[in-house]
Amino acid sequence: MCSLAFVKLTKPLERVLRVLLADPVAPHYGYDLMKAASLASGTLYPMLARLQQEGLVDSEWEDRSADAGGRPPRKYYRLTAEGVRVARLELAHASTAPQSTRHVAARPAHGTPGSAL
Amino acid sequence: MSDTQPVRRIAEMFIRASCRRLPEDERGERCREWSAELPAILDDTSVRLPLQRAVRALRYSAGISRTTRQLRRASGRPAKAGSAGWRDGAMPVRPAGPGSRMTIGAIVWLIVIFAAVVLLRAHPHPDSWPFIGFLALAAAFDGFCLIDIVRAGEVRYLPKWAWALICLAQCPGGGIVYLCVGRVNRAKSAPPGSAQRP
Numbered sequence: 001m002c003s004l005a006f007v008k009l010t011k012p013l014e015r016v017l018r019v020l021l022a023d024p025v026a027p028h029y030g031y032d033l034m035k036a037a038s039l040a041s042g043t044l045y046p047m048l049a050r051l052q053q054e055g056l057v058d059s060e061w062e063d064r065s066a067d068a069g070g071r072p073p074r075k076y077y078r079l080t081a082e083g084v085r086v087a088r089l090e091l092a093h094a095s096t097a098p099q100s101t102r103h104v105a106a107r108p109a110h111g112t113p114g115s116a117l
Numbered sequence: 118m119s120d121t122q123p124v125r126r127i128a129e130m131f132i133r134a135s136c137r138r139l140p141e142d143e144r145g146e147r148c149r150e151w152s153a154e155l156p157a158i159l160d161d162t163s164v165r166l167p168l169q170r171a172v173r174a175l176r177y178s179a180g181i182s183r184t185t186r187q188l189r190r191a192s193g194r195p196a197k198a199g200s201a202g203w204r205d206g207a208m209p210v211r212p213a214g215p216g217s218r219m220t221i222g223a224i225v226w227l228i229v230i231f232a233a234v235v236l237l238r239a240h241p242h243p244d245s246w247p248f249i250g251f252l253a254l255a256a257a258f259d260g261f262c263l264i265d266i267v268r269a270g271e272v273r274y275l276p277k278w279a280w281a282l283i284c285l286a287q288c289p290g291g292g293i294v295y296l297c298v299g300r301v302n303r304a305k306s307a308p309p310g311s312a313q314r315p
Contacts, residue, residue: 029154029157030150030151030154031154031157031158031161032157034177035163040180041151041176041177041178041179041180041181041183041184042179042181042182042183042184042187043180044180045151045180045181045184045188046183046184046187046188046191049184049188049191050191071156071157072125072149072152072153072156073154074148074150074153074154074157075149075153085301088233092281
């Protein structure tokens with residue numbers, strides 16, 4: 001089965017998946033994702049490339065005829081059906097897993113694990 | 118917006134230079150994808166100051182440089198197919214390459230010269246301690262740069278010995294140029310193949 005076993009569910013990856021999962025059918029372009037997940041481009045794009053390689057994320061070019069106001073067409077990313085499934089699974093798992101196994105920075109010491117989702 | 122054009126051009130130049138690390142078949146598409154994001158960044162109305170937007174665009178293109186390095190490593194360096202000038206760890210020498218980093222280096226260098234001049238005017242006797250201190254600092258910095266070059270897995274644009282020569286030839290200046298232009302982030306330049314997943 002396809003899962004995220006190939007890569008650890010890091011904080012940045014978790015954030016990207018959350019953003020993509022918030023509206024799985026909406027197309028997201030790179031800067032959009034960068035802002036929403038507050039990631040640098042140097043973190044986001046390698047991650048997207050990996051996800052795409054694993055078939056969890058799909059990309060398509062913006063329609064030329066769309067109202068672009070003269071700007072070049074963008075590339076849009078969205079989760080595939082498999083991606084949605086895996087992302088839900090991984091995020092649910094992450095939010096119930098013991099906090100000690102994950103890298104958690106700047107979080108109150110007595111935070112309640114599992115309350116994020 | 119016409120005032121964002123120069124920044125956009127610099128960022129595009131940087132992205133194009135980074136894309137040269139990718140295999141030829143995906144180079145064009147990646148380059149188009151990343152360049153197409155620049156208008157969104159430069160016209161992002163949620164960022165108020167134009168200067169901030171420009172900085173964002175430049176940081177974005179710097180991130181693209183990191184991205185292509187990672188993608189190249191992840192793909193096991195299929196660099197030799199069809200690109201003659203390519204060698205492991207060395208990009209083709211292009212003087213017109215990353216303009217923004219050059220600018221940063223030049224600014225730092227000007228600041229160093231300015232500081233030296235101010236110091237000399239305040240202490241006209243060259244044997245006074247601030248002058249010697251300045252020299253010692255510059256020598257220490259040079260040593261740091263040389264050790265960094267020796268220990269680096271790869272450096273950019275020029276061979277290692279050329280960077281070492283540059284560092285030695287221009288005492289703090291060469292080192293600054295090396296750090297700005299030639300240095301590859303150590304954490305991400307682990308020897309290829311060591312971290313490959315099965």
